[in-house]
Amino acid sequence: MNEYINLNLENICIEHICCAISDKKHQDGVRLKKEWLKERIKDGHVFRKLNDRGKVFIEYAPLEKSFCPVSGNNFMYIYCLWVAGSFKGKGYGKELLKYAIEDAKRQKKNGICVISSKKKKPYLSEKKFFEKFGFETVDNIGEFELLSLNFGKESPYFNETAKQMKIKNKDLTIYYSDECPFIANCIIEVKEFAKENKIKINIEKVDTVEKAKNLPCVFNNWAVFKDGKYISNLLLNKNLAEKLFKEN
Incomplete structure (x- = not known):
C-alpha cells in the first residue's frame, strides 16, 4: 500500500511540495x-502527495474558491495532477485521481473538473488519462477544454469573460498567481528578457478568487498576451520568452 500525505497547517512547514524540491533558484517560489x-x-x-522525495501529487479545491475562470454549482476543481520521472507507470496517478473523485463524492459535490486541451500541452492535464475515468468535455475555448466527471445532470462552464482571449493592452502582458512554485523565477527571467530587449511588459498578479473568475482568458496559474491576443499558457524563462516572442 502506497503511503500518501495531505498537507495541512501543522505539517506544511516541514513537508516538501514536490515541485522544485532542491533547485535553489525556485526556493522563493516554494x-x-x-x-x-x-x-x-x-x-x-487539498494538496495530496506521495510520502517520498519526488513529483507525485494532486492538487484540487472547491470550484467556488479556485483561482480559475470556471464556474459551476458545487464542483471540485483540479489544479494539477503530476507524476514525474521514475515514478511514472506505477499507478500513482490513478490512485491520486481516484482519491480526489471519492473525496468529491464524500463531500456530496456535483462533480469534479479540470482544464485540459484537445492536444497535449505542457502544464495542463492530459485529456486521454481523464477520459479513462469518465471525464467528458463540457465546455471549450478553442483548443482548451473543460473536462468534467459529473455525478448528476449539472456541468461546470468557462465564464464568459474567459472566452474573450484578448485584452486592450498591446504590451507583452502576463497574468500569474502563486499557485505554482516555478512562477516566481519565471517572472524574474521574463522581466530580464523584456529589459534586455527593450520590450514593454505588464505583469498582472491574480491574488484573489474574484480576479481569477473574471480573467479575460483561460487560466490555471499563468497566461501570456502579446499585441492584445492570448498566445500561451507556457511558463517562460528567458530562452522560452525569446522563442515565443519571435514565433508570435
Missing part, C-alpha cells in the same frame, strides 16, 4: 506557494 496554500487550505484546498 515559499510563496506555501503561503498561498496556507490561505487556501482554510477553504478546503
